[in-house]
Amino acid sequence: MAETRKLLPTVGPLLADHLIRLSPDDRRLRFGGLFMPDDVLRRYAEAIDWAHAWQVGWFEAGAMRGLVQLSLPRRDSEAKAPWMKQGTAEFGVSVEPPWRRRGVATKLIRHAVAVARNREVRDLYMVCQPENEPMRRLARKVGLGLTYAAGEVVGHVALASPDSETAEAERALEAAAANGRGAVAWPRAAS
Numbered sequence: 001m002a003e004t005r006k007l008l009p010t011v012g013p014l015l016a017d018h019l020i021r022l023s024p025d026d027r028r029l030r031f032g033g034l035f036m037p038d039d040v041l042r043r044y045a046e047a048i049d050w051a052h053a054w055q056v057g058w059f060e061a062g063a064m065r066g067l068v069q070l071s072l073p074r075r076d077s078e079a080k081a082p083w084m085k086q087g088t089a090e091f092g093v094s095v096e097p098p099w100r101r102r103g104v105a106t107k108l109i110r111h112a113v114a115v116a117r118n119r120e121v122r123d124l125y126m127v128c129q130p131e132n133e134p135m136r137r138l139a140r141k142v143g144l145g146l147t148y149a150a151g152e153v154v155g156h157v158a159l160a161s162p163d164s165e166t167a168e169a170e171r172a173l174e175a176a177a178a179n180g181r182g183a184v185a186w187p188r189a190a191s
């Protein structure tokens with residue numbers, strides 16, 4: 001049976017395995033046009049700053065088949081992109097081909113929205129390649145407005161404050177994580 005879980009920092013290898021099952025083209029679409037060979041994806045997974053990144057995985061048939069990654073800027077970030085300002089976050093999503101067009105990414109993005117709202121994120125962004133029609137359609141479907149800038153498509157949605165539903169949604173994801181992998185302490189967001 002399929003299950004959605006917030007990922008623990010201990011499951012970096014599972015995350016890398018999922019990304020490595022994507023084709024070279026899908027990796028390029030997921031990572032801003034970059035070529036991402038297997039060893040680079042392994043190092044990427046090992047280097048995740050879990051204090052500023054939250055990951056929700058969708059598991060079926062014994063492996064993680066879908067993943068949404070939510071990144072918040074570090075407090076000392078001086079980057080100028082809109083999603084690097086305080087009070088913002090950016091997400092990226094991926095689903096393995098056999099599980100596509102079943103609403104998995106839609107569901108994962110809704111979880112990312114709940115996690116972002118629980119961290120007082122006011123502006124949520126997504127950046128994709130202009131040729132990524134599936135992602136552009138998906139973004140519009142989940143309520144993002146799209147603009148084109150500097151050869152990229154930027155999706156944006158303003159988020160509401162957290163409420164009991166977003167808190168409960170995240171608790172359920174954490175309970176699933178604890179049941180799936182054993183209770184491991186969550187890293188606290190850097191203040």
Ligand SMILES: CC(C)(COP(=O)(O)OP(=O)(O)OC[C@H]1O[C@@H](n2cnc3c(N)ncnc32)[C@H](O)[C@@H]1OP(=O)(O)O)[C@@H](O)C(=O)NCCC(=O)NCCS
Pocket residue numbers: 026027029030031091092093094095096099100101102103104105106107126127128132133134135137138139141
């Ligand atoms: C983009 C991606 C995440 C979509 O995952 P998914 O689980 O298939 O998406 P969903 O089933 O939730 O689709 C929701 C909507 O998105 C749109 N969509 C998704 N895939 C589409 C496709 N191949 N063609 C056209 N529209 C598509 C549709 O509007 C769809 O709704 P519908 O099925 O009712 O028509 C997946 O194709 C993927 O992993 N691509 C490679 C990585 C990538 O590009 N990531 C995005 C960069 S951030």
